[in-house]
Amino acid sequence: MVGLSLSVNTIDITKPLPQNLINQMYPSPMDPRSGKAFELLKSGMSVKDVLANGVINYHPVVVGTPEMVADFLEEWYLADATDGFSIVPDSSHDGIKDFVELVVPILQERGLFHTEYEGETLRENLDVSYEYGLNH
Structure with missing residues (x-):
């Protein structure tokens, strides 16, 4: 760059x-x-x-502590600025692991991220009709 x-x-x-x-x-x-x-x-x-x-x-x-990342996501979500996020953590320095292990629990404690899945399949959790794709 x-x-x-x-x-x-x-x-x-x-x-x-x-x-x-x-x-x-x-x-x-x-x-x-x-x-x-x-x-x-x-x-x-x-x-x-x-x-x-x-x-x-x-x-x-967002560059900062897990709390700062969670605060940022919460602020945008509660302001109706977004209904979801595409997270791209730094994959070369344990960013994915840190996000899952450090940020997600904070969001779960705040009631902003689920702790369990409702469906048994990805299709069910995304609420995608079986008319799309293979029916396996």
């Missing part, structure tokens, strides 16, 4: 990037999102804040 070869373990993503790194960066000509991310990083925004502002994927990104 923004051109710079760097190990993530060498920077603190919660702080603005050091000027020597910014001087080495450049927007990728192959990704239209790159320019905006580059400008925000140059302005002093942290990598975490750039990600949280949806610059990379055009959708809200």
Whole structure:
């Protein structure tokens, strides 16, 4: 996205990037999102804040504790801003496991996520008629 070869373990993503790194960066000509991310990083925004502002994927990104993620989902849901979410956790760093083991229990405690399934099949739980697909 923004051109710079760097190990993530060498920077603190919660702080603005050091000027020597910014001087080495450049927007990728192959990704239209790159320019905006580059400008925000140059302005002093942290990598975490750039990600949280949806610059990379055009959708809200929640970066924080399990409680912060649950608070965000609850706020949107209770405001009728959504009737569901497509969750895409960081799959390269135990993100799926963390979401299931840390965020889902909070949502369940708040009564926002089921604790049991009503049907015995995915079709029943999605309330999809048997007229669609194979009847097995």
